[in-house]
Amino acid sequence: MPKVKAEKKSRQHQEVKNQGIMFNTGIGQHILKNPLIVNSIIEKAALRPTDVVLEVGPGTGNMTVKLLEKVKKVVACELDCRLVTTAPQTPMQNKLQILIGDVLKTDLPFFDVCVANLPYQISSPFVFKLLLHRPFFRCAVLMFQREFAMRLVATPGDKLYCRLSINTQLLARVDHLMKVGKNNFRPPPKVESSVVRIEPKNPPPPVNFQEWDGLVRIAFVRKNKTLNAAFKSTAVEQLLEKNYRIHCSVHNVEVPADFSISKKIESVLQEAEFSEKRARSMDIDDFMVLLHAFNSAGIHFS
Secondary structure (H helix, E strand, C coil), X not given: CCHHHHHHHHHHHHHHHHHCCCCCHHHCCCEECCHHHHHHHHHHCCCCCXXXXXXXXXXXXXXXXXXXXXXXXXXXXXXXXXHHHHCCCCCCHHHEEEEECCHHHCCCCCCCEEEEECCHHHHHHXXXXXXXXXXXXXXXXXXXXXXXXXXXXXXXXXXCCCHHHHHHHHHEEEEEEEEECHHHEECCCCCCEEEEEEEECCCCCCCCHHHHHHHHHHHHHCCCCEHHHHCCCHHHHHHHHHHHHHHHHHCCCCCCXXXXXXXHHHHHHHHCCCCCCEHHHCCHHHHHHHHHHHHHCCCCCC
């Protein structure tokens, strides 16, 4: 083994030995070690002394200790019970509540602010768990893989603009705060990271999210295709015909013997002037108009 690599490996083993724990990168354990970035994340959260903070992935407690100095209570959710036992003891321990388990399967308590250095593989489901959480929280300051963060803030026309972008921006204001290099973590991940701030829209937009997501999902399967082409899939037509027939049955509307869901979809797209539009360049208002046009014609997505 080359000398430089051997020295680096030796240093990493020494760090692990000093910490007294072997990190499990398979479940996304990359501990943020740079105190300047920890301080910066806390500063961006604009915490108040009366706040309850939900911290996801506290790891060895580097950030937890600093949060406890500033707020009324910290609820720390950690999957790995070994890490909980290594967290530094603090006089403010009585302000700390630890939840051991998978945050995606945990009923979240009330909180004002969420701060998280997440395992990157749960980024998307966690964002939507947060955004659909009630009662509303004030904001979340979250660490993500760089590309995922850029998808969250992408706008129509951007290469990374996708279903994740528009769904998140429907429910929240999202800001990219800072880039974080891989060497700020122990052990370093394979990708660069970014911190974003998510602030839920309160009140939320007047739209049924399941209906909205059903429409957006179809449009973004092939985001560069025209909507006319995107809706021509057999699976899509079968789903929408089934939903249409249920809608007609509930509202005592007779479905003609020669009914064609394909023609019905086509007419809605043409009348709303969306046939030739592509998801990659449509904004929230466009999708709101299109969803209303479909629903008004008795076509539903959930």
